[in-house]
Amino acid sequence: MFRKSQFMLFFIVVLALLLILAACGGESPAPEPATAVPVQEAEPTQEVVSEEPEPEVEATAVALQLAESGQLGSYLTDAAGMTLYTFANDVPGTSNCYDQCAVAWPPLLLEEGADLTAGEGIPGELATTEREDGGEQVTYNGWPLYYWVNDAAPGDTTGHNVNNIWAVAYPDTLVFLGGNDELGHFLVGSNGLTLYRFNPDESGKSNCYDQCALNWPPLLVADGERPTGNAGVVGELGTTTRDDGDIQVTYNGMPLYYWVNDEAPGDATGQGVNDVWFVVPPYSVRLGKTDELGDFLTGANGMTLYTFAMDEENTSNCYDQCAVNWPPLLVQAGEAPVAGFGVTGELGVTQRDGETLQVTYNGMPLYYWINDEAPGDTTGQGVNDVWFVAAP
Secondary structure (H helix, E strand, O other): OHHHHHHHHHHHHHHHHHHHHHHHHHHOOOOHHHHHHHHHHHHHHHHHHOOOOHHHHOOOOEEEEEEEEOOOEEEEEOOOOOEOEEEOOOEOOEOOOOOHHHHHOOEOEOOOOOOEEEOOOOOOOEEEEEOOOOOEEEEEOOEEOEOOOOOOOOOOOOOOOHHHOEEEOOOOOOEEEEEEOOOEEEEEEOOOOEOEEEOOOEOOEOOOOOHHHHHOOEOEEOOOOOOOEOOOOOOOEEEEEOOOOOEEEEEOOEEOEOOOOOOOOOOOOOOOHHHOEEEOOOOOEEEEEEOOOEEEEEEOOOOEOEEEOOOEOOEOOOOOHHHHHOOEOEEOOOOOOOEOOOOOOOEEEEEOOOOOEEEEEOOEEOEOOOOOOOOOOOOOOOHHHOEEEOOO
16 A cells, blocks of 8 residues: 555656646747847848949940041041040140140040940040049040030030130041141141141142152042041141042142151251242131230231231232331242131232232231240230231
8 A cells, every 4th residue: 555655646746747847848939039030130231231342333434436427527426426526735645634624625534444445447546544633534546535515415516626726536637736836836647747838739739749759758548538637727638639640638729748858746847948848837827815905816826917007908018128027927829828716807818029928817918026026925016006916
């Protein structure tokens, strides 16, 4: 009986322990939601700091393409068709357009890591130059490229020839604006060497062959090629067929040549050779300005031009010592004077004694003053109450 009682007591104790354990086991999943909370909160935090730089820093590619104009021929644009320009005051590989200039003429920039490509038919070399303000500006054959703030849509070319120093960027440029300190601006070829005109030539016809053409190589193009000029080349470029069949470039009708003895850009050793060879100014008359007198006419060299009150329309009355003190602005036979930007009156030519041809403005002969030493000088204004700066 005692053993049976002990057994029963043992059984009851064991059963009670099992019931307690079962009850504790049913409550064990309760903490699981609490441990899951920090894991769920960590996921959005990881997304915020995840490094995905490509969409935000991806550089925009620059792709040049060609557009066509009936007046200008082929010229360069960006991928959206907006016209690109070159600046005559630049030099290859260097931009000289900053501050307000760069506001009006925004440079075409290449972002770091971006691609630079040229479309079909663009043969020149694409590169970049580092600007003083830190940007990398795209260049074509060394010349920095720009937009014009007043172009509103693809196909607009309103910046062409602005101030005679801006021009659409051509895929092939044959004639550039060059010069030196002595002669001022004149035309040069794509190699930078000076171009000349030959006085015995006629408009649209070369008279330089054989030994002459060896000493004065003509500027040639392929048959059907349209010659183009950069900013500042404001006259008309054309071609003429030579007697030997070659196609020679002309400027305002007059054939263009190099001189065999010029060795480097800026050389103009052919100027005045035999009194028949001369550099080619891009224009005969342009605008100058001072605070005191405002706008007035200057020659291609920037020197002030004057009129003489004793002259008559298309007739000069200044000769001998007068012409020594007041040298007339002359052109060669067959040469048509070219007006620069802002010169709105009529340029013409009058014959002086002999065969000398003098440029006129609205019929009045034009002169320099021997005592002016630099562009901007106007010391001839009011001399003897008969000499005055030529007003535009």
